[in-house]
Amino acid sequence: MTSAARSAARERVSIDADGLAVSKETQLAPVQVEVIELFVHAVRVLGLPKSVGEIYGLLFISPEELPLDVIVARLGISKGSASQGLRFLRNLGAVKPCNIPGDRREHFNAVTELKKLAAGFIGGELTPHLESGTLRLEKLKQIAVADTSEHADFFRDRVVRLGNWRRRGGMLLKIVSRFLGRTTKK
C-alpha cells in the first residue's frame, strides 16, 4: 500500500458512538468492539493506559495474529502508541510475536492463559514495587533505631508493623500465582 492510498483509507475512518474507529476496510464485529471496551476498563483498574487495553483486547478477540499496522488501522490509534503498547505487552509476556511466512512484518498473538498473564504482571509490575518498598523499609529501620525522641518506641512499633505487611504481601503474591496456576473446576 502506498502512503497516498493509506491517507485515502484514513479519510473514510469515522468514530462510532463508543469512540472506536471504524471504516469499510477495518470494521470490527460488534463482539470485538465490546471485548475491546471490556479490556480498556480492566487495564484502567490495573493503572495501565487505554491503548494497552485496546491492543490486548483486539489481539485477544482476533482469530489470527496481527501486525502493527493492522492494529493501528483497526483501532485508529497512532503508530507510536501501538509500538509502545506492544513493547509493554511483550515485556509482560501478554503478547507473543510470531512469524508469518512470506510476510516481513512481525505479527502478534495474545497470550490467553490467565496464569501467564498474572505471572507477567506480578513479575513485571508488582514485584519491582515490592522490592523498592523493601529498600525503603531498610532505610526506615535505620532511621527508626537512631530516633531518640519521646515517641521512639511508637515509631519502632510502626516500622515493625510495616515489615509484617511487606512479608505478608510477598506471601500473597506467591499464593495468587499458585492459585491461578491451578486449573480449577467449579
Add this chain to the structure above:
Amino acid sequence: MTSAARSAARERVSIDADGLAVSKETQLAPVQVEVIELFVHAVRVLGLPKSVGEIYGLLFISPEELPLDVIVARLGISKGSASQGLRFLRNLGAVKPCNIPGDRREHFNAVTELKKLAAGFIGGELTPHLESGTLRLEKLKQIAVADTSEHADFFRDRVVRLGNWRRRGGMLLKIVSRFLGRTTKK
C-alpha cells in the same frame, strides 16, 4: 488561633529536599517523613492520589489522633485535598473518626490492621469493578450468541474464557481476604 496568627504560621513553612512541608510548629520527625513517603509510593501502586497516601501515612505514624487542620498544617496541603482525602479513607475504613473531649474538631486515627485495610480496599475499589465487569460480560454473551459471522465459534470461545477469568478473579478476592485475616507467624 486567629486567621492572622495562622497566616503568620503559614509564612514560616518551607519545603524540604523531599518536597514535604516543614515548619517550626509542625515539624515532622525524620521517621515520619520517611513513612509518609513510603505510603505515597504505595498508594501510587494502588492507583490512588498522592494526598491520600500522605494523609494515611501521617496518621499511621502519628502517636495521637489528628484533626483536619493539623493534617493540613503538617503536610502543607490544602484544606480541600485533606477533606476529600479523609472522606475517601473513611469510606474505605482506613481511618476512623474519634471525639476528643473539649475539642469540637473531629479527630482521625489510622486503622492499622492489614486485614481491615484490605477488606476496605477490596470492597470499596475492587469489587465494584468486578461487578461492572460482570454486567459487561452479560451484555457480551448476548452479542456473542447473536453473532453469525465466520468467526462466531472463536468469539464464543473467547467469551467463555472471559467468564472463567471473572470467576477466578472473584475466588481470588475471597482467598486474599481469608489469607490476610489469619494472624500468620513466619
Add this chain to the structure above:
DNA sequence: CAGTTTGTTCAATTAATTTTGAACAAACTT
C-alpha cells in the same frame, strides 16, 4: 444574634500522563 470555628463543595488552576506524528534507523527489494 453577630461572630467564630469547622468542614464541604466545586470551578479554576496546576500537574501528570498519554497520545500523536514526524524524524529517524534498520532491514529488505529491485
Add this chain to the structure above:
DNA sequence: AAGTTTGTTCAAAATTAATTGAACAAACTG
C-alpha cells in the same frame, strides 16, 4: 544504490487527574 517497508523514538500536543482556594453551610459561642 536508491527506494520502500517496518518499526522505534521522543518532543510537543492533547487529555485526564489532582489540587487549590474561595465561597458556602452548619454548628457552636459569647
